[in-house]
Amino acid sequence: MASVNMADVKRLRELTAAGMMDCKKALEESEGDFDRAVELLRLKGAKDVGKREARTASNGLVAVKQEGDSAAALLELNCETDFVAKGERFQQLAAEIVEHILTTRPADVPSLLESELAGRSVKEHLDEANAALGEKIEIRRFSVLEGGYIGVYMHKTDPQLPPAVGVLVQLDTANAEVAKDIAQHAAAMAPKYLDPTVVPGEVVEKERSLFEEMTREEGKPEAAIGKIVEGRINGWYKDFTLLEQAFVKDNKKTIKKYAAEAGVKVLAFTRFKVGQA
Structure with missing residues (x-):
């Protein structure tokens, strides 16, 4: 059995919120393979491992810039x-960059870094901030939604800090109340995908494989495994896709049903939380 060091154990614990000894045993059993260690913890039923595995320890903020009701950028x-x-300087830098994103619509982070802002590249602005603030400053991700009606919700997890959670919701028609409700729901419930049709096939297959292994570990009859696994996949959709989640204000209906009853369709959403995937 492979030996592991405490730094690896601590990192796995931060990623999964599982117990220290459980993390140590999972790393030993997986011979140091982090992805396999996470799966082993899930197989053993560690609480919330699936929902916490993407967590990191980054600091920073989420910034938004709107253009009327039909376009917005999130950074x-x-x-x-x-x-x-x-700090004021860090927050001002974020405001300048997110406005630049909405104006220029870069394709991705590398393109954004190369683009010109106030006579210099965005990367040069970051380098200057790195030197002035004495810390690594980096753009992790951004999103632009355009068309229809865009609702925005920004949430502070600490009143002394800038927003750490930001959500954009795109509806096909204007409805400020519904957009706000769904954005607040997404902020709280952390969906990863809009609906089951947009979940990447490799993600579904990985979950299916894990659920099959989990079901066999539980000793379920062979003839029932397929049905049980599909039921667990459907349960996973209800946890991780926005439209299939139970609405936090009325858990008797899904977000999809809530939107339909209001006469609107949810076209897209973006949710960023500092330090989470």
């Missing part, structure tokens, strides 16, 4: 400490 800008995150 996650990271730093090393919350001290820098609550």
